[in-house]
Amino acid sequence: MRNCLLSVFCRKRDYPAFLEWVGGVIPLLAGVLFAISGCQDGEVPAIVGNNVSVTLAKQVRISLDSLTPYDVVPVVPWVTEQETYLFLTNPWNRSVDVYGVEQARLVNRLQPVKGEGNEGEPWLHTPRTCVVISPDSILVFERGSITDAVLIDWRGDIVDEAPMKYFASHAPSFFNHGGRVLLHENVLYFKNASLDIDLSDLNAARHIPLCYKYDLNRHEFSALPLYYPPSYLKRGAINYIAGVPQLDVVTSRDMMVVNWAAKSRLEFRRLSDFSLVEERLAHISRWGKTLLHAPVRGKNQYGGYRKENEELFAFVSYVTVFYDRWRDLIYRLAFLPSKQLPPPDVLDDMMAPGQNRLGVVVLDSKGQLKGYAVFPAKTYWPYTSFVGKEGLYLSKANVYRDDFSEDYLEYDVFVFEPA
Numbered sequence: 001m002r003n004c005l006l007s008v009f010c011r012k013r014d015y016p017a018f019l020e021w022v023g024g025v026i027p028l029l030a031g032v033l034f035a036i037s038g039c040q041d042g043e044v045p046a047i048v049g050n051n052v053s054v055t056l057a058k059q060v061r062i063s064l065d066s067l068t069p070y071d072v073v074p075v076v077p078w079v080t081e082q083e084t085y086l087f088l089t090n091p092w093n094r095s096v097d098v099y100g101v102e103q104a105r106l107v108n109r110l111q112p113v114k115g116e117g118n119e120g121e122p123w124l125h126t127p128r129t130c131v132v133i134s135p136d137s138i139l140v141f142e143r144g145s146i147t148d149a150v151l152i153d154w155r156g157d158i159v160d161e162a163p164m165k166y167f168a169s170h171a172p173s174f175f176n177h178g179g180r181v182l183l184h185e186n187v188l189y190f191k192n193a194s195l196d197i198d199l200s201d202l203n204a205a206r207h208i209p210l211c212y213k214y215d216l217n218r219h220e221f222s223a224l225p226l227y228y229p230p231s232y233l234k235r236g237a238i239n240y241i242a243g244v245p246q247l248d249v250v251t252s253r254d255m256m257v258v259n260w261a262a263k264s265r266l267e268f269r270r271l272s273d274f275s276l277v278e279e280r281l282a283h284i285s286r287w288g289k290t291l292l293h294a295p296v297r298g299k300n301q302y303g304g305y306r307k308e309n310e311e312l313f314a315f316v317s318y319v320t321v322f323y324d325r326w327r328d329l330i331y332r333l334a335f336l337p338s339k340q341l342p343p344p345d346v347l348d349d350m351m352a353p354g355q356n357r358l359g360v361v362v363l364d365s366k367g368q369l370k371g372y373a374v375f376p377a378k379t380y381w382p383y384t385s386f387v388g389k390e391g392l393y394l395s396k397a398n399v400y401r402d403d404f405s406e407d408y409l410e411y412d413v414f415v416f417e418p419a
Helices: 015-021 230-235 305-312
Strands: 004-009 033-037 052-063 075-079 084-090 095-100 105-110 127-134 137-142 150-152 158-160 182-184 187-191 211-215 220-223 246-250 255-259 265-270 276-281 317-324 329-335 358-364 369-375 381-388 391-395 408-418
Touching: 052 105, 052 369, 052 391, 075 127, 075 381, 084 127, 095 127, 127 182, 182 246, 187 246, 246 317, 255 317, 317 381, 317 391, 329 381, 329 408, 358 408, 369 408, 381 408
Parallel strands: none
Antiparallel strands: 004 033, 004 052, 052 408, 075 084, 084 095, 095 105, 127 137, 137 150, 150 158, 182 187, 187 211, 211 220, 246 255, 255 265, 265 276, 317 329, 329 358, 358 369, 381 391, 391 408
16 A cells, blocks of 8 residues: 655744634634645545644554454553554453454453463453553453452463552542553553533532552552643533543653643643643634533533534534654544534434544644644544554544444554644
């Protein structure tokens, strides 16, 4: 497959300062010129951008075996010199399924057992997510709990039934994992999607921490000072897609970048104490207004997908954030508004946002806005996307694609380069 380079040229300026000057409201009045070369028909989706070039580096198609669902989240990559392994926590099979990107197939299935081999006693819990310390040292977390984690090796044998030593004498209540668990310098970072939070009454949850950390060296567990921001509390209610912040570690700065789906800015926090260092504008005003501008509905009008999804077709929702350690860039992914609503039966579907276009804001590690790209509607799915050595792997697990198949993991891998 040939590479396809889409170089986007536009008027040079200090982009973040310019956005500040216009208050983030007036759309950019920059002309956009596209230079497209080496593309076959249908090979590359249409892309628009500002001060950034985008290369389709490769396309990936991995055959799923009959036991692995296509929509397992989160996708946990482990990158080596020769291969990128994808660890998928499979709750239906109570296993961790490992796929090789280059091999395009299942390379291992880890079903935790106590003891060795076929004589071992199976781990009768439903896994929610995993953390890969090394291919032979994998933490598997149970759904709804962080106390019952186990440490397994490459064969699936449980080498430590209680690796989180803190919980031998402390037993926190039910813990609802909020997606990816991050690992940095032997510290785990958990997002808390607490079931005690009513998104139609955020002020009742103003004191609930939304992030915790566990030090694997000291075996200390503590809440971090991450709470709903004042702009959320002022509204008092928020869309379900914006209820849990998304995080990633910016290793080059020893900071955490925090993405609130309804806000126009990203937060940067020190890993040492999680104090807020700065907020940086990471919104493209020409895309429309963010979810913070959605009308506040009555309390009894929250819950259920129809009303919630109507907002996602009218406002920008920044659903996740990734740090690219190979290029020292940050990608902020967003569902973009549509000109018209889909039929009611689509609005009732939790996958309905997949009908929207996908936007990617590109920033450097300091939060300086470098540009953006927009991908067509019904094409990509951000929740099973990830960053690897070769670029941003945008998942094609969008059920609204004409060529969607449950039998494959498919990705288009893009490299973004600031102009």
